[in-house]
Amino acid sequence: MHRSQHSIEGPLAVEPDDFRRELVRTAHWVADYLEAMPESPVTRPLPDQHRRRLSASPLRDGGQALPEFLDFIKTDVAPYPGGNGHPAFFAWITTPPAPIGILAHLVGATLNASCGYGENALVDLERGAVRALADLAGLPQGTGGVLTSGGSMANLLCLAAARTWFLASRDATDGVAHDDIHARLVCYQSTETHMSVTKAARTIGLPPSRIRHVPVTADLRMDPGRLRAAVEADLVAGLLPFCVVSNLGTVGTGAIDPLPEITRVCREHGLWHHGDGAYGGLGSAHPDLAPHYEGVAELDSLTVDPHKVLNVPIACGAALVTDAGRLRAAFSTRASYLDGNDEWPWLSESTLELTRPGGRALSVWAILHQLGRDGVRDLLEHYLSHARLLRELIRERPDLELITDGPWAITCFRYSPSSFDGDLDVLTTRIARELQDGGKTFLATVRVHGTLTLRASVCGHRTTKADVETLVAEVTRIGERLTAH
Missing domain, CATH: 1.20.1340 (dopa decarboxylase, N-terminal domain)
Structure with missing residues (x-):
């Protein structure tokens, strides 16, 4: 030795x-x-x-x-613990770490290289991991981007790139022209969009009055007709629509917005089309989900969170832009003490961060290469098959009511026996709280069309049939006790 x-x-x-x-x-x-x-x-x-x-x-x-x-x-x-490492955790979409991801984090900390500046192999592994994510998501060749701390940062980077692109297309990146146009920018999202998109829009300088929340249809997808009407009304008012954010798997129910119709509105009026796929961005990789992703290649940018469905250790998101130069245009800033490389641009030129953990890139790369394409598909099938089982068990029980059932592995339901005449929202809250405190299983709540429901998300690679059965049994047991006369 x-x-x-x-x-x-x-x-x-x-x-x-x-x-x-x-x-x-x-x-x-x-x-x-x-x-x-x-x-x-x-x-x-x-x-x-x-x-x-x-x-x-x-x-x-x-x-x-x-x-x-x-x-x-x-x-x-x-x-x-927070609970998300446990196979019976069905609440937020935070997953247990894959074993190879744990090893990769240890190795990444040992190498301790930054993926923001300088030349080291982990920078190129990040480029490879980003390319693989874009390919799995169905984005075109030439797509580039960076890994981030999560979906919130990825959404911020993509909206900032959209803003810079829009301003540059009107020769308004500085001065009076910039101030005039920036003061009229409008961004659009559905009423089901994750709060991080609103935070990102406000961070790049849009006040709440210029962030539109477009109504959804009965299936909780953005209504393209209402979007078109909102865009055209803003144009008549002298405002400047610049970006629409579509959902590729909402955090509440897993709904996927109609991408082709929304893209059509964007192209007709010169808007950037961003997809928030923090949860569902890789759906194209599974044959049952792929039909819902028609038109994904026409997006201008996409957020994906490998620390969700790929079980990469927290924290890891990805900002993917189909024209990678647009991301660099938004963030590239040179300094005399940083000697960049035009042939292989430092990744810090495409994001806010200069110092960026190499372990993140290594974890994504390691998990992707352990799985391969078939493994990614099989991992998604693992979630979907357990969600199908959960829905079957709910349908079998007359005291359980299924509220939503797909296409992703999020299931909304509630305990609603015919004999109960009390407040179902109060009952649902109490069931969720007692279940969380009991330690046997864990889920969250969400409102669907105003109705408070129990929300169960299958997103852990360790979840088993027994864990799903335990969830249904515990909800039923607690519900029966709380409604007993």
Whole structure:
């Protein structure tokens, strides 16, 4: 075994043998933790006193020894998980990490290279991962982009690129022309769009009065006719529509907006068409979902979150732009202390961040290459098949009411026995709260056409048939107890 001749010095120095011992000890704990997780509570309440102690975390003058770190994790952190690593977690679309993603994060932290500047292999792995995501999503050759911290940042980057493109097309990137046109920009989204899109629009300078919320049809998809009417009304009023954001799998129900019809409106009036596919952006990779993605190649940009359906460790999104130069045009800023490369532009020129974690790129690349195309399809089928099972179990029970059933693996339902004459919203809230506190399974709530429902999302690679059965059994058990006379 090679032994370094360098001396071990400094306040952060650790003897190689001590470091190796803690790595092995930590690796065993990680493996044991994941193995035991299905038999553990999904979540545990975090006592207020413990929360206050963690939030304060006073420093000791003398610091702590290396082994104390894992001891602290075992006693103070791991017993209070968010729940998303558990196979019986059906709430928000935050998934358990794939094993190879955990390994990739460790290796990424060890290499500790930035994917924002300089030349290192992880930068090119990110380029390859972005290209693979774009290909799986059905976007055309030449699509480029960057990995981000999540869908919120990806939506922000794409809307900023749309704004810069629109201003540049009118020779209004600065001065009086910029101020005049920017003051009249309008962005459109449906009433089902994720809140991050509104936040992104406000961040690039649009006030709430110039963010339109287009009504949806009965199937919770954007109404193209209402969109067209809104755009034309704004044009008559002297405003400047510049971007429409479509949903490729809403967070509430998994609905997919009618892309061809919306693109037609965008092309007729010179608007950028962005797709928020943080959850459902890779639907083209599955034969049952692909018909809903007709026209996806005509998008100008697309958000995808690998930390959702691909089970990449948090946090990882992707901003994909079919003309990659438009993303760079929005963010490229040179400085004398940063010697960029025009042939291989630094990725920081296409995003807000200069320093960007290489472990993120390595995790996406590793999971994609472990899966391959067939594996991505099979992973999506895993979610869809368990969602189909959940809906079958709901239909079999007369006291359960199915509210939505697709096309993605989100199911909205409620406990609604014919004998109950109380407030169903109150009952639904109580069922969700008791179920979350019970630790056996976990789901969230959402309003569908004004009705409060239980919302179950299947998005974990470890979820089993037994977990789905437990969810239905627990909802029914709690509902029966709460409605007993």
